[in-house]
Each structure stands twice: as structure tokens, then as C-alpha cells.
């Protein structure tokens with residue numbers, strides 16, 4: 001772990017090859033910005049990276065330059081990496097405010113989509129979520145702005161199924177009251193004759 005007053009880097013790896021990689025296939029210099037201004041194009045979002053997706057070749061070495069354009073903390077975390085090279089399967093870059101950090105990693109050969117996000121409370125939910133595809137990846141992750149839709153609808157959305165059934169029950173009850181009322185009136189008046 002490298003740490004200073006600006007931020008920290010955990011589990012960077014610029015030298016060790018994954019077991020399934022005979023050599024580094026390509027070196028990619030990735031500049032990633034994080035900030036509120038990158039979320040303005042997404043409806044209802046507050047934070048974002050400047051890109052929501054990156055593609056690299058299997059066994060690529062990625063030199064990340066992480067730039068935080070905000071005055072608040074942001075992280076760039078990649079999850080799902082092999083644990084024998086990356087403790088807890090992750091590479092973690094974090095900036096406590098505006099600034100810049102660098103870290104490298106080498107990805108395995110497997111075609112896979114890795115989750116990238118900022119783990120601070122509500123930041124991923126508010127838009128700071130992206131994906132790193134290796135060799136084209138193995139699909140899209142849910143709920144990434146402009147790429148995929150959420151798996152779950154928001155909890156506060158209206159349950160139309162319940163409303164529909166409730167409405168039908170009320171309609172049946174009202175119809176029964178109306179019909180039986182008319183029948184009682186009819187009986188009442190026909191007896192008077």
C-alpha cells in the first residue's frame with residue numbers, strides 16, 4: 001500500500017504476470033477522470049467517471065492515471081481479479097480530494113467483465129460505476145449509466161399490479177351494492193301495488 005496526504009494505492013502490480021499469461025500482450029495507458037461534472041449527462045446521477053467502459057486485450061498491462069476533479073473523496077476500484085496476485089481480488093486507488101494518482105496492473109487472459117466503482121456510500125448508486133472488459137468481456141454489468149439498465153426497479157416505484165387488483169375488487173363491490181340496492185327497491189315498490 002502506498003499512502004500520502006493526497007490519497008492511496010492498494011495492490012498495484014506492474015511486474016508479476018498472471019499464471020495464464022506467457023507475456024504482456026499490450027500496454028495501455030488509461031487516464032480516468034472522476035467527478036460530478038461527468039454525471040450531468042446522465043439523468044438522476046450525481047457522480048461518474050468520464051468513461052463507463054474500457055476494453056483491453058487479455059494479458060494487458062494497464063497503467064492507470066486516476067484524476068479526481070472534485071473537492072471530495074473518490075475511489076477507482078477494480079474487483080474480481082485473481083486473489084493470488086491481488087489481495088481480495090482488487091486494485092484500489094483513492095484520492096481524498098482534487099488530485100492525481102498512478103498505478104499499474106496486469107490482467108489475466110480470461111475473457112471477463114470486471115466491476116469498476118467508487119465504494120464510498122452512495123457514490124456507485126449515484127453513477128460512479130463502470131466496467132473493464134478484457135478480451136471483449138463476458139457481458140455487461142447491471143446499472144451502468146448509458147450501458148445497461150438496473151436489475152431491480154427503484155423501491156419507491158408504484159406497484160401497478162396491486163393498484164389494478166385493488167381497483168377491480170372495489171369495482172366488483174360497488175357493482176354488487178348497486179345491483180342489490182336496485183333489486184331491493186324493485187321489491188319494495190312492486191309490493192305496494
Ligand SMILES: [Cu+2]
Pocket residue numbers: 047073074075118119120123128
Ligand atoms: Cu466517489
